Amino acid sequence: MKVIINGEPREVSARTVFALLEELGLPPGRIVVEQNAAIVRRDAYQDAPVREGDILELVRIVGGG
Amino acid sequence: MDSGFSPEEGLRYSRQLILEKVGWPGQERLRAGRVLVVGAGGLGSAALFYLAAAGVGHLGLVDGDAVELSNLQRQILHRLADLGRRKVDSAREALTRLNPHCRVETFDLRLTAENVPGVVRGFDVVLDAGDNFPTRVALAEGCWREGKILVSAAVQDFSGHLMVIDPGRGTPCYRCLLPEPPPPDPGGPPLGILGAVAGVMGCLQAVETIKLLLGLPSDLATRLLAYDGLRSRFQVMDRLKTPECPLCGASGGNRQP
Numbered sequence: 350m351k352v353i354i355n356g357e358p359r360e361v362s363a364r365t366v367f368a369l370l371e372e373l374g375l376p377p378g379r380i381v382v383e384q385n386a387a388i389v390r391r392d393a394y395q396d397a398p399v400r401e402g403d404i405l406e407l408v409r410i411v412g413g414g
Numbered sequence: 415m416d417s418g419f420s421p422e423e424g425l426r427y428s429r430q431l432i433l434e435k436v437g438w439p440g441q442e443r444l445r446a447g448r449v450l451v452v453g454a455g456g457l458g459s460a461a462l463f464y465l466a467a468a469g470v471g472h473l474g475l476v477d478g479d480a481v482e483l484s485n486l487q488r489q490i491l492h493r494l495a496d497l498g499r500r501k502v503d504s505a506r507e508a509l510t511r512l513n514p515h516c517r518v519e520t521f522d523l524r525l526t527a528e529n530v531p532g533v534v535r536g537f538d539v540v541l542d543a544g545d546n547f548p549t550r551v552a553l554a555e556g557c558w559r560e561g562k563i564l565v566s567a568a569v570q571d572f573s574g575h576l577m578v579i580d581p582g583r584g585t586p587c588y589r590c591l592l593p594e595p596p597p598p599d600p601g602g603p604p605l606g607i608l609g610a611v612a613g614v615m616g617c618l619q620a621v622e623t624i625k626l627l628l629g630l631p632s633d634l635a636t637r638l639l640a641y642d643g644l645r646s647r648f649q650v651m652d653r654l655k656t657p658e659c660p661l662c663g664a665s666g667g668n669r670q671p
Contacts, residue, residue, distance in 0.1 A: 356647055360558045381638060383651045390654060391593065406649050408640040410592050411570035413605045414457040414545040414612065 350401040366397040370404075381408040418442075423515060440628045447514075447627040450474035450537040452525060452553055454505040456488035456607060457543035457567050460616025461623070466509040466516045468624055473509065473516055474537055477501040478524040513612035524665055525549050530556025532540060539626050540581030541619050542566035547595045554588030555581065558661055564588070565622050570605050572643035577653065578622055578634040581662075585635045586653040589661040611643045616629040648661065 352359055354373075363369035366389055370377045382389040382397075383406040389397050399405075419441065430436045436444075447470045454477040465473060467501050471595045481489075481496045481504050496504040498660045509518050523532055525544075534540050539562075542560050544550050550566070557564040557579070564579040566588060572607035579587055580610055616640065625632055633650065 355642065355649075356645060362493065372651060379592065381591065381651065383649075383655075388652045388654050389454050389573065391656070408575060408641075408649065408651065409570075409573070410575065411568045411573065411605075412545070412547040412596070413551055413568060413570040413607050414453050414455045 350399075352403045352405055353397065354400070354405045355407060360400070361376075365395060366399060366411045367394040369399050370394070373407075375407065375409065375412075380396055380408065382406070417518060419445075419476075423469070426513075430468065431447050432594075443629065444469045444624065445471040447539070448472040448474070449539050449541065449627070450476065450530065450534055450539045451541040451543055452476045452549070453545060453625035454489070454491055454501045455543065455545050457504075457569065457616040457619060458541070459489045459491040460613040461541055461543055461619040462509055463512065463615060464503060464620035465623060466518075468515060469513065469515060470622070470624075470627065471515070471517065472519065474519045474521065475502050475505055475532075475640075476523065476525060476533060477505070478522060478621065488607060488612045490609075490613070500618070510582045525552055525556075527552045527555065531560055534560055534562050539563050539565060539623050541623060542568075543619065545615065546598070547592075548598050550588070551595050555661055557581070558587050563621050563626060565619050565626070568606050569612045569615050569620045572608050572609055572611055573639045573641060574611055574643075575638055576615055576618050576622070576634060579599060580635050583635060584662075585653075586655040587659060587662040590656040590659045591638070591653060593656060593660065604661025607614045608643065613642070614628040614641060615644070 363372045449470050453541050479501050481492045481499050491508045502522045506518040511628045558581050561581045567576045637650050640655050
């Protein structure tokens with residue numbers, strides 16, 4: 350299904366936020382997820398559904414300087 | 415002209431003095447400001463230069479490293495002639511050359527959970543410009559407990575993020591965003607960082623810090639600003655307070671009154 354991730358159209362198969370992060374190879378503990386302009390709570394990643402047309406912003410918390 | 419400023423300072427700061435939100439009262443606030451910057455690296459170099467240029471009266475600087483050749487790609491406070499020198503010495507010299515009106519206090523040490531309270535105590539605002547998670551966590555926890563406002567930025571590759579953490583206002587804390595910090599450096603190759611990206615984020619830290627000193631409100635106290643240099647995008651998103659946060663949550667035992 351088609352979603353928009355960080356402004357770019359993407360084709361993904363994951364049906365939950367957690368599965369999406371796994372599909373993209375991103376560590377869930379370090380990713381802030383905004384879905385259709387609302388922040389997704391970390392403890393909801395497992396259950397939060399990803400739907401066709403969702404607009405997602407994924408920000409990785411980094412530590413460099 | 416306000417008392418206590420020389421004609422030289424009036425000219426030096428003239429382009430910000432004409433700003434409605436600065437003026438002489440704002441310049442006084444900047445001069446009275448006490449700002450601690452943790453890390454004289456890529457982020458800290460940019461932030462410190464602009465804080466000194468703006469006339470922040472007292473700058474504290476924490477770094478326990480010496481200048482290496484691989485630093486110069488992004489750590490613009492230091493020069494080729496500074497190789498091998500303590501970073502705090504090299505940085506203090508660069509900042510004093512730029513603006514001798516700033517007092518620069520140096521801490522040639524690595525921050526730990528034990529020494530954070532003593533270092534941050536004398537400052538109004540603290541900038542997290544470090545280069546590793548253990549230092550960031552120790553600083554964020556210490557600042558939260560001491561009630562110090564923290565302006566935290568970090569970078570990797572072409573990306574960076576920035577937030578303001580204000581314990582006095584009970585904003586979300588650093589641990590709300592990072593409940594399980596990654597383990598200390600596993601010893602792999604160093605992370606890549608484009609120098610100019612560290613400069614972007616360090617400059618943004620300076621802007622937010624100057625706003626705090628001027629008493630201007632910041633959206634970033636409850637939000638996270640993310641910069642993606644590859645896609646040329648800025649994103650601002652809400653931060654959530656985690657009820658079970660180990661630092662500021664109901665069971666954390668470290669809540670600010």
